[in-house]
Amino acid sequence: MKNRFGKYLYWLAAVFPFILSAAFYSRLPETMPTHWDAAGNPNGYSSRFFAAFGVPAILLICTVFVNFSISADPKKQNIDRSPQMKFISKWLIVIIANATQAAVIAKAVNHNFNISVLITVLVGVVIAVFGNYLPKCKPNYTIGIKLPWTLASEENWRKTHRFAGFVWIAGGILIVASAFAPYKGLMTGAIVLLCVAPAVYSYCLYQKEKS
Numbered sequence: 001m002k003n004r005f006g007k008y009l010y011w012l013a014a015v016f017p018f019i020l021s022a023a024f025y026s027r028l029p030e031t032m033p034t035h036w037d038a039a040g041n042p043n044g045y046s047s048r049f050f051a052a053f054g055v056p057a058i059l060l061i062c063t064v065f066v067n068f069s070i071s072a073d074p075k076k077q078n079i080d081r082s083p084q085m086k087f088i089s090k091w092l093i094v095i096i097a098n099a100t101q102a103a104v105i106a107k108a109v110n111h112n113f114n115i116s117v118l119i120t121v122l123v124g125v126v127i128a129v130f131g132n133y134l135p136k137c138k139p140n141y142t143i144g145i146k147l148p149w150t151l152a153s154e155e156n157w158r159k160t161h162r163f164a165g166f167v168w169i170a171g172g173i174l175i176v177a178s179a180f181a182p183y184k185g186l187m188t189g190a191i192v193l194l195c196v197a198p199a200v201y202s203y204c205l206y207q208k209e210k211s
Contacts, residue, residue, distance in 0.1 A: 014063050014094050017101035021052035024105050028052060032108050036116050051104060059097035066093060069142045078138035085137045085144070088130055096122065117179045120187065124175030127194065131168025134161045145198050149206035156205050164198035 025048070032051040035044025046054070067090060070079055079086050099122050107115045137144040139157045144150070145164050150157040171194040178187035 010090070010094065013091075013098065014060055017056035017059070017097050018053060020098075020101055020105065021056065024109065025052055028105065028108050032104065034104060051108070055104070056097060056101055059093055059100070063093045063097070066090065066142075073140050073142045075138075075140040078140045079143060081138050082133075082136050082143075084133045088133060089143045092126060092130070096126070120179035121176050124172045124177075124179070126172070127175060128169050128172025131165045131170075131172060134165035134168060137161050145202065147199060147202050149202045153206070153209065156202055156209065159205055160198055160202040163201050167197045168194055 028048050028051070030048050031045050032048055033042030033044065034046040034051050034055065036042050070076070070086065070089065073079055100119065103113070103115045103118050106113045134144065135158075139151065139154055141151070144157075145160050147160070150160050171190045174190035174193075175187055178190065
């Protein structure tokens with residue numbers, strides 16, 4: 001019963017952006033900003049209908065795809081051995097979809113709302129939380145740092161994810177800080193660190209194992 005309630009709650013949360021958009025639809029302008037620069041200035045616009053329902057539809061498709069990928073993963077038993085990572089991975093897009101849609105609507109209704117700070121902080125927190133559980137992630141094809149060298153060696157996978165956990169926590173904190181820092185390159189640097197450092201570390205481990 002508890003597991004069934006959790007599934008109902010999950011999919012209710014997944015479609016909640018549509019409900020939220022429908023509730024505020026009459027108050028939304030015909031053309032809405034849907035993309036902003038680092039300073040929070042809009043630099044991309046969409047129609048009211050697409051902003052209200054198209055964007056949530058794209059994220060809902062991503063949610064369905066993530067759930068399908070996890071359930072169809074050849075190493076699903078390893079994913080089940082990392083319940084925290086499985087939980088976070090499934091809820092990640094759902095949380096982002098709800099926060100993003102709420103922010104888009106808030107910005108359309110109240111032009112003084114600072115959407116860039118909210119989204120940046122949310123992304124940073126999510127990355128830091130994800131990094132906290134990365135060392136617990138077992139080898140699979142859906143969740144984690146999936147590189148040729150990590151997938152070919154369980155030892156490489158374990159060490160890379162332990163290292164990446166620290167990097168992602170630090171990177172998440174830097175991204176949160178970038179929301180309030182005058183230097184906008186901080187977020188770019190953090191993202192590069194998140195992507196490059198684990199890959200380089202994993203490749204160095206691979207070369208060391210070869211020799």
